Amino acid sequence: VSPRTVRVALLGYGCVGSSVDRLLTDRADEIEETTGLRLRVVRALVRDLRKPRPFQPPPGVLTTDFGAICEDASIDVVAEVMGGLTPTEDYFRALLAAGKPVVTANKQLLARRGRELARAAELARLPVRFEAAVCGAVPVVRILCEALPPRSVRRIVGVVNGTTNYLLTRMEHGRALDDALDEARDLGYAESDARDDLNGSDAAAKMALLASTAFGTPASLDQVEFSGIADISPRDLEEARRAGRRVRLVGEAAVDDRAVVVRVAPTELDEHHELARVPAAFNEVALEGDGFGRLTLRGPGAGGPETASAVVGDLLAIAAGRATSHLARLGGAA
């Protein structure tokens, strides 16, 4: 049986986008043997065609013209890994209008406009998935949408920003924030612009998405009370550490008679607490609920290949033609 070819386009070909292309190329045989599908990145939208790339696609793949993707009827599915709100939201809507299923890694867009985009996807009857938008390689969206009985989760608690987790771990050993941030950038644990990490809005966006997905009640970013780590002094962290305590940026979301509360704040924990022991740059999410008790997931929360792994999982589900739309969870009850 010859495999069915699925033509994939990417919006963005940076760290995540190029890792998706590399993963689909390197593992093409295993994917074909297991699924009968051959996924090929045929087009990728970039701003600068001449920029050097770690993984160089064949000539003709990179394009600066969104229309070359949106209007190409041969493209089966699009992964949005460019980030940002503008023009990304317009692209997203144009792709749905053109009949293309979308996989996205864009937590800020979904946390702000998830409800409206869910409606657009529903009208278009297209599946949209966003595993890569929450906790990198950790498949928590899929577990919430598919593995657990609907709305059985009552509380979510986690360390969902690897950058601040790394910074706090270093600062409690005396590093200044700026020095720790330089180290984090060298190690690939922080991007050049780390504002959303430091002020807590990255963690807040993830917690809003997890809450909406789990509880069936849309929670948008402006409902989340959040604070970051910029004002914490290394001296306080060191003192806490000597007293057997750790400060971590903890997110919490809970539902009670349909009232949803979501917050993110630096939180002092006993050094033996599960969340105090999350390795630097990792994420951990605990789901608590009726029946299954407490389920904990831990893994790399960011990074090109790690995030690409989540994007590919969603692409494969959509390519196989059996994907439910996880985005529907952000639209609230029908």
Add this chain to the structure above:
Amino acid sequence: VSPRTVRVALLGYGCVGSSVDRLLTDRADEIEETTGLRLRVVRALVRDLRKPRPFQPPPGVLTTDFGAICEDASIDVVAEVMGGLTPTEDYFRALLAAGKPVVTANKQLLARRGRELARAAELARLPVRFEAAVCGAVPVVRILCEALPPRSVRRIVGVVNGTTNYLLTRMEHGRALDDALDEARDLGYAESDARDDLNGSDAAAKMALLASTAFGTPASLDQVEFSGIADISPRDLEEARRAGRRVRLVGEAAVDDRAVVVRVAPTELDEHHELARVPAAFNEVALEGDGFGRLTLRGPGAGGPETASAVVGDLLAIAAGRATSHLARLGGAA
């Protein structure tokens, strides 16, 4: 829109079976709102109609006649939660022959006969799922089959038997094995017959299933080198504990150029090791691989409601008509 009713039958109505019925009943509204489906347990096979049950189904549901399930064309899907090898394997094959998709919690049957049953399911073109057979509520099978790129896992390490994890935790504080076992039974952490737990064959069966699912190369139970905890003395455990060490029953599966090695053995670990810190009666599985790095899942590994949660996740996938057959992974490459 009126919901589509899906008629479910159970083989077995013990701790897990009655919890499945209870969960589908208690959460019927949430399930319907989220999926548009109404799942109803219409028939359940038992040995004794008069035995008192914690959750009593309506009259006419319980039956001692397998034919009343297998030959009833109105039954859409069957969950096998009776355990055992005989007559369970015959029932399994008869259900496939009758065109019924199956969800099973039976690790011993699949670890011994998974390859053959996978072929039968493939011939019948029916999905079979077995999340509940491995680590209770922890959705590791789904993650291996759907969330991670095919065959990207290279190594699996875990504490996959909650009973022995509880016993070791108690014995290192001086309890004799038999006393700890009585406690475990009182707490619902051990069944009356705990032989498969103590001798390691329960953990071995789970590791064989995880290895087959992850690596795409069937690993049957007789390929697993395993030993249990029956010969470990509380004195040795106490001494290890005082020296900052813990003994845990650790399972490991690794693949290298398609050679698969699976083993289960009591293993001494530093007290700070992740696997030394798995709470009593919990399971933890770490998946290591290319791209995603290391992904760790922790949750209750047994228990009626916990296992029922996994059964219901599989029932919902099949009921929605979009389920891939996870059992196909046990059949080896096509």
